[in-house]
Amino acid sequence: MFALKLHDSPRKDFDKQATETSEEDEAFDYSKRSQWLRAGVLGANDGLLSTASLIMGVGAVKTDQKTMILSGIAGLVAGACSMAIGEFVSVYSQYDTEMEQLNREALYRNESHKSELEAKKKKLPSPLKAAVVSALTFAVGALVPLLSAAFVKNYHVRLVFVTGAVSFALTGFGGLSAMLGKAPVMKSILRVLVGGWLAMGITFGLTKLAGSTVSF
Template identity: 65%
Template sequence: MSSNQTPKFVLPNNDPEQQASTTLEIEPEDTFDYSKRSQWLRAAVLGANDGLVSTASLMMGVGAVKQDIKVMILSGFAGLVAGACSMAIGEFVSVYSQLDIEVAQMKREKERGQGREREKSSEERESLPNPLQAAAASALAFSVGAMVPLLAASFIRDYRVRLGVVVSAVTLALVVFGWLGAVLGKAPVLRSAVRVLVGGWLAMAVTFGLTKLIGSSGL
């Protein structure tokens, strides 16, 4: 075949050099930076874990001195509402502060660069954190986690069985949250699940024990 008849697109062959170059071209497209997930991962998984642990600990603390199911459910519901509002407001303030810092830094870099690289500047604006999105994600995730002990205790009248079911449901949810956070963040699964589980158990045990101690002392 003459040189002027050479096709524009060459089919891949068994040449190791060509295969290596093809691999190098495809590999960056399949590479994903998991650090980009850190913002919503922190707001979602950690928010759900906080809702689970804090609400369950509050219910266990009230259950240590009050066996009435209505008191336990009301305390858990109050913890859900208060915690969701607190998480949303705290996340909004925190992310908004981060947004102000990043916007100020972008302005300083633009002034030093004398208006160059406008496309890069527009991409940076799109990647800026969203305070409202982070606040909504935190409130929703906290509520989802808090619903676990509430639903577990809602239909059980017997006091001891109710406490056992709450602990069992929270234990399962803690393992799931720890596993989910590790998988999404590409972290060690077993270590993450065990850390989350032990922390949740410790929070419930401390709250139950101290409330029981104070309640039995007659204060």
Template identity: 60%
Template sequence: MANSNQIASDPNFTVQTLDMEMNMNLDQEESTFDYSKRAQWLRAAVLGANDGLVSTASLMMGVGAVKQDIKAMILTGFAGLVAGACSMAIGEFVSVYSQLDIELAQIKRDKTRTINDGIGKQQPLELEAKETEKLPNPIQAAAASALAFSIGAMVPLLAAAFIKQYRVRVAAVAAAVTVALVFFGWAGSALGKAPWARATVRVTIGGWVAMAITFGLTKLIGSSGL
């Protein structure tokens, strides 16, 4: 009994016990957390960043296939960044606003069935805060998509901005894009607690295929004298 009392009163024993309890609580919270709740914003963020990276890099590679001038390559990348960010923002805004309209209409239909004064005359429908707090936000979605696209597009632009030699510049863009693709693939799977290896390989190969096709077709058309 004395030994057990001494152990219980030992500060080191108390700290170890608290650490074990905290780790068990964290493990339990992690196992019960619904990672599917992240799906919507995670999809928009990863898609936007990956799209900005791949589309801007592909445009720069395509122009670089026929024009070795750094100015032409940078201007093409910048134009792709601005146009892509605006397109992503507008597309996401329209899409999410359509979803918002559908969900609001469904909420009102549900309330129509339950709110009635018994005479057949419906009372004014007012949405409560708890009914609207989980609804999608079009402006937030548009801003997130534009920002994510811009972040992805900045990678090839920064990689090419300070390199005048053509072959080195193209190699630097390809290397930077590859590293970024690996990171985006890993980040998306890590945030969603999904297997990272397949996601990383899928994202990286997809980006390389897009750049290779753009480079090859632009080179072919440019060499034909069109």
């Protein structure tokens, strides 16, 4: 009996700790991360893929380094502005909808419930913050293929280096987003990798085809 108690005690402590950890996971609402996670991951992935695809597309018909870098810079600036404006409009629409709903609820609530509604209003998503997050993460993502192209002189090595750098970054972003959102890591990584390779490959191939058939 004494030996049994010695074995049971650590097990009970372990079960208790596991239960407490499980309860903490359940208590934490991972959906609270969704707004910033969505804006951040979308911004970074779009920055990576659109800028890399643009550089690869231009590189399909123009082999000089300067042209590829200038196209990447243009893609970074234009994409960051587009992401910021799009996210601002999207989140503002969500903000207006939720605010109207809370205002309607306030008409039919007593004073004690109105304080709860005011607290909910403070937790509504910020359109400006979402816009800034999208623009910054897009720029960070776009810097990866841009810097990769900037430091490699040889044309063919440059294309390989850009593809490798983007693939590495996509793996990191895919794994990070999966861990933060408690989603399967490998599925997330494979999804963004395959999508990225397709985007770059299709852009390169179609631009190469257009360059060989269209006279400028």
